[in-house]
Structures are given as C-alpha cells and as structure tokens.
Amino acid sequence: MRKPRWRRMRRKLSRNLLPLFAPLVLTPMATPVNTGAAMPHSSTDTMKRRMANLKLMHFNQVAYNLYSHIQLQEAGLRFEVFNKALTGYYNMRHNNEVSGKPYITIVDFTKSSNEKRLWVVDVEKKELLHNTYVSHGRNSGEEFAETFSNKSESYMSSIGFYVTGNTYQGKHGLSLRLDGLDEGFNTNARDRCIVMHGAEYATEEFIEQAGRLGRSLGCPAIPMEEHEDVINVVKGGTTMYVHAANDKYTSQYLDHAQAMSEMLSENKVDLPPTSPS
Numbered sequence: 001m002r003k004p005r006w007r008r009m010r011r012k013l014s015r016n017l018l019p020l021f022a023p024l025v026l027t028p029m030a031t032p033v034n035t036g037a038a039m040p041h042s043s044t045d046t047m048k049r050r051m052a053n054l055k056l057m058h059f060n061q062v063a064y065n066l067y068s069h070i071q072l073q074e075a076g077l078r079f080e081v082f083n084k085a086l087t088g089y090y091n092m093r094h095n096n097e098v099s100g101k102p103y104i105t106i107v108d109f110t111k112s113s114n115e116k117r118l119w120v121v122d123v124e125k126k127e128l129l130h131n132t133y134v135s136h137g138r139n140s141g142e143e144f145a146e147t148f149s150n151k152s153e154s155y156m157s158s159i160g161f162y163v164t165g166n167t168y169q170g171k172h173g174l175s176l177r178l179d180g181l182d183e184g185f186n187t188n189a190r191d192r193c194i195v196m197h198g199a200e201y202a203t204e205e206f207i208e209q210a211g212r213l214g215r216s217l218g219c220p221a222i223p224m225e226e227h228e229d230v231i232n233v234v235k236g237g238t239t240m241y242v243h244a245a246n247d248k249y250t251s252q253y254l255d256h257a258q259a260m261s262e263m264l265s266e267n268k269v270d271l272p273p274t275s276p277s
Helices: 005-026 038-070 079-094 204-210 224-234 256-265
Strands: 103-108 118-122 127-132 160-170 173-180 195-199 221-223 239-243
Touching: 038 079, 038 256, 079 103, 079 160, 079 239, 079 256, 103 224, 118 224, 127 224, 160 195, 160 224, 173 224, 195 224, 221 224
Parallel strands: 103 239, 195 221
Antiparallel strands: 103 118, 118 127, 160 173, 160 239, 173 195
C-alpha cells in the first residue's frame, strides 16, 4: 500500500532542508564577546556630535552677546566676521601662540576700501578701541580686494590669522611685523615684509581724489594720524584676523569646540547682557 502523497512530499522536503539547518543544529550557539560593542560606539559618536553642536551653539551665543554689547554692528562689523575672529583668538590662546593681551585686530576685505574696515577690539573690557581705514595690495583689486596670495612679489594681500610681532622704524615710520599662521595663505608674511604701517594714501582725502583708498604692496596700511596709536595697542603677540570672500580658505583656528573649551578654562563666561545697559 502506497503512502499518502502528502507524506511523501513532507519527507522529501525534510531531506532537502536538513543540510541547510544542520550547521545551526549541530554547532553550539556562539555568544558574541561584548554584544553591546556596536551600540555604545554609536552612542558615543552621537554624544560627541551633540556635545560639539552644543558647544558651537554656546560659543555663538557668547560671541553674539559680546558683539551686541560692544555695538559692533553699528561700527560696520558683521557678526560672521567677528565670530570667526573670536574663535581664532581663543584657539590661539589655547595653543599659547599669543600673549596675555586681550586684543583682536579684525580686517574685512569684503568691504569697499572706501569704508572703515579695520577694527581693534578689547575682549576683556568689551570695548571697541579703534575703527579705521586699511589698504589692500595693489594686485588684489581696485576699490575691492578680490584676489589674494602668499607669494613674494605678488603685491597682493594675504588672508587668515596672524600674530603681531615687534615694532621698528621704517620708511613709513613706526611699523609692526606680522607672522602668518595659516599654511598656504599667509605664512610667508615675514619673508614678504608684510607689516602694518601708516600711509599717506590711506586717508579720506585720497578717497575723495581717487575714488578709492590707496593701495600697498600687500601690507595693511592705515592712516598716518592713527597708525602709532593702533600699533602701540596691538603690538607684542596679539591676534589679527584678515577676512575675505574666499571659498578655498580653511583654518585650524576655526575650531569652535576648542575655542569654547578655552573660554571655559579661562572663566570668561561672565557674559555681558545682550543689550548694553
């Protein structure tokens, strides 16, 4: 007597599937070592990203409160530029690349040379010390600085973060040496003799005659009647940031998380109110 058809099919199916499941049946179940390894690693990365974002938000709030307190918008300085300059200031302090002087010199080459586009800020006293004209290199552009270089004899301005050095008496009178810190953007400043100095062509009178500020060989030249006061304030290891519209510019000094950590370590978070009293 033949077995029912459904029994023959079940036996055939069992014979076909047995080789597939045999390894699972005959091999003991392996218990993974540190079964939660992937999850904690993922959680740690997520936490780090969240902490970095929180530090960025906190730093931006600190910077904006300071920016508003000093009324830098009224002085023509954009918050984006000030934020970058302040970030670099604290990163340079973290690296012990600047002195204890709490000054930042900021130049914004996105602005017309007919405008006052240099500012000196006292971070500790929360004051604007100077706001004046500054020239760009003759090969960087006419009224606006549009091209930049780190090469000798380019007669262009260089952008990025600098540390101010010592002073000397040159053909323009009191002059200030500058050391560029951003590799590929301004590190040849010393070799190029890029210095801050006074110039007769960096005046409102020159603008009235020529329709734009006079241009240098790459140096940030400022009005003669102000250059000694500005130089004597910022000399000796202070931060200088030269900003421009340059998509290729990158800098290690724009690390907001490290800047925030340095600010916290210096106990500089006793912030001014958003609106000046």
